[in-house]
Amino acid sequence: MVYPGRKSSGCLLCRERKIKCDERQPGCRRCETYRTPCPGYKRPLEVRPYFAPGNAIHVEGSEPTALRMQSIADVIGNSPLSPSSTGKLNFLQDESLMNYFLTQYSVPCRPGIYSGHLEFLPDLLASSSPTSPLWPATCALANLVLSRRYKSPDLYERARKSYGCALWSLNDNLSQVPDTWQDDTVAAIMLLHQIEVSRQQLHKLYLH
Known part of the structure; x- marks a missing residue:
């Protein structure tokens, strides 16, 4: 196994910009040079996925992630998306997996430095109905991203199932309110x- 090296421990901004940070407290000199408030050294959630009997997927986290949203596990657990999916599709029952995805891939915008990426997602999930198609769509993307990172066919299969459920939910949503496009x-x-754009790349990945 190749040792990936020491995990970066710089401030959040230096890590995003992929530059060396001197880790000065309370703020680093790089941010001071750029006349930008140093965002600090909060570590993102680190996880190590492992597979338990029955193909259940669990995630171990090093620390809890503060999100302005209700318990994701509770919302998903109480949200059957279609009669055919009951008992067949277990969404991200471990809240830490969703927290990990949002922590790593929902990047707030910093004007003049870098644009954000999915920065709207945590708040929008928090305000969305449990039956919103946004939930299974986010589950699908989270599984897809992690399947690519860990080269896991099991996570990829979960992403495919979540994707199908998201399509069903979206179709049902649009058929009920065809003239209303909610956020x-x-x-x-x-x-x-975004998932569809990545589908062909992942398909090629698992063929090799």
Whole structure:
């Protein structure tokens, strides 16, 4: 196994910019040079996935992640998306997996430095209905990203199932309110498009 090296321990901004940080407290000199408030040294959630009997997927986290949203596990657990999916599709029952995805891939915008990425997602999830298509779409993207990172066919299969459920939920949502495009509906479509763009790349990955 190749040793990946020491994990970066710089401030959040230096880590995002991929530059060396002197780790001065309370703020680093790099941020001072750029006349930008140093965001600090909060570590993102670190996880190590392992597979328990029955193909259940668990995630171990080094620290809890503060999110302005209700318990994701509770919301998903109480949200059957279709009769056919009951008992067949276990969404991200471990809240730390979703927290990990949002911590790593929902990047707030810093004007003049870098644009954000999915920065709207945590708050939009918190305000969305448990039956919103945004939930399974986010689950699908989270599993897809982690399947690519860990080269896990099991996570990829979970992503495919979540993707199918998201399509079902989106179709049901649009059929009920065809003249209304809510923010969570638009966001779900955007996430599903992002998944579709990556689908061919992942397919090639698992063929090798």
